[in-house]
Amino acid sequence: MAVFSLADFDGHEKVVFGNDLESGLKSIIAVHNTNLGPALGGCRMYPYFSEEDAVKDVLRLSRGMTYKSALAGLPMGGGKSVIIGNPATGKSEALFRAMGRFVNSLSGQYVMAQDSGTSVADLQAAAKETSYVAGVEETVDDQGNIRDGNPSPATAFGVFVSIQAAVRHQLGRASMRGLKVAIQGVGKVGFALAQHLHGAGAHLLVSDVNEKNLIQARDRLQATVVDNDTICKVEADVFAPCAMGGAINDISINQLRTSIVAGAANNQLATPQMADALRERGILYAPDYVINAGGIIHIHYMRNQLGWEASTQHVRRIGDTLQEIFARADAENSTTAAVADLMAEERFMPNGVFLASDETIGVGVGAPQLMSNGR
Numbered sequence: 001m002a003v004f005s006l007a008d009f010d011g012h013e014k015v016v017f018g019n020d021l022e023s024g025l026k027s028i029i030a031v032h033n034t035n036l037g038p039a040l041g042g043c044r045m046y047p048y049f050s051e052e053d054a055v056k057d058v059l060r061l062s063r064g065m066t067y068k069s070a071l072a073g074l075p076m077g078g079g080k081s082v083i084i085g086n087p088a089t090g091k092s093e094a095l096f097r098a099m100g101r102f103v104n105s106l107s108g109q110y111v112m113a114q115d116s117g118t119s120v121a122d123l124q125a126a127a128k129e130t131s132y133v134a135g136v137e138e139t140v141d142d143q144g145n146i147r148d149g150n151p152s153p154a155t156a157f158g159v160f161v162s163i164q165a166a167v168r169h170q171l172g173r174a175s176m177r178g179l180k181v182a183i184q185g186v187g188k189v190g191f192a193l194a195q196h197l198h199g200a201g202a203h204l205l206v207s208d209v210n211e212k213n214l215i216q217a218r219d220r221l222q223a224t225v226v227d228n229d230t231i232c233k234v235e236a237d238v239f240a241p242c243a244m245g246g247a248i249n250d251i252s253i254n255q256l257r258t259s260i261v262a263g264a265a266n267n268q269l270a271t272p273q274m275a276d277a278l279r280e281r282g283i284l285y286a287p288d289y290v291i292n293a294g295g296i297i298h299i300h301y302m303r304n305q306l307g308w309e310a311s312t313q314h315v316r317r318i319g320d321t322l323q324e325i326f327a328r329a330d331a332e333n334s335t336t337a338a339v340a341d342l343m344a345e346e347r348f349m350p351n352g353v354f355l356a357s358d359e360t361i362g363v364g365v366g367a368p369q370l371m372s373n374g375r
């Protein structure tokens, strides 16, 4: 299987394979870039169809984290890990402790957080073996409530302030009252986003594959429930993809009847060309990794005990970054996606080069295999 030549390899500093026979752990940690600091990123557990799929996924996600943290103004690099396995049936304390030892073997170069398929409880098991785990601490919020490490509320708040910025830029409106927002997926982030929008007077149209989530949005937020096949065709001001990646694709691009796309889902554009297609249609795109950075910002603040208030203020500044992206895209006649990438690269590769050291050491759990490109 080719790795160095994969499109998403893109200068990764290190890719390490962990194999623990006793617990059955099969994991990959990818560290894309540490110019700005240790690589912070989630650990995803998923029953990948093939090892190749797992490698491609971890590389793509890890690279994305470098861009996300850089544009969020965090002193963090980009990395990610995957565990090959079914989160519904394959979890055990031993598995996550082995994962903790695997993470620990990188001596802090990678800091593990939560992602799809993993929970705070899983991270707590890993944290018995390593201190390089983020998002496990209980904290007290501004209202004095005890909160677990779940980053979703912060992610949702960041998307909310981003929608405000996009609406100001595209529609010249300061108020959200009467705004129509179509949300695809009202899970942890989508529902919290819906609560903010509802509180600000917006009207919501929602779709989900989980009926319980739909009923909650309908009964608590007076949302109009829409069929999953219809959500990207409804007439509204904003389309907010908050479920899976690839919501903007060859089919949906011609169906959209909103003037803004701004949501929490990662990798919303099925192909990079979708950014141009949105622009040609006059639809303003708020780049996904810019506006969904609230969670990673919050995790960084909690891990370093910088406080809830400061974290919230930092998340709020995502709106300012977005305004800068919009203005630059207009001035440079470019897509917002291209401008966001450029601005991130200006931060983590200020001289147009990767700055990381020449380290080439990789360590696995049990019977280690290593790969590294040693930049």
Ligand code: NAD
Pocket (backbone or CB within 6 Å): 151, 152, 153, 155, 184, 185, 186, 187, 188, 189, 190, 207, 208, 209, 210, 213, 228, 242, 243, 244, 245, 264, 265, 266, 292, 293, 295
């Ligand atoms: P979640 O699993 O809690 O919610 C996703 C929701 O989408 C669920 O309710 C699910 O039933 C629904 N869904 C799945 N497939 C669907 C489909 N085809 N059509 C409509 N609905 C569908 O996940 P989440 O934590 O809310 O994350 C949502 C998205 O935001 C994901 O893409 C995630 O990667 C991204 N994201 C989340 C965070 C975070 O802090 N949780 C941070 C950054 C990015």
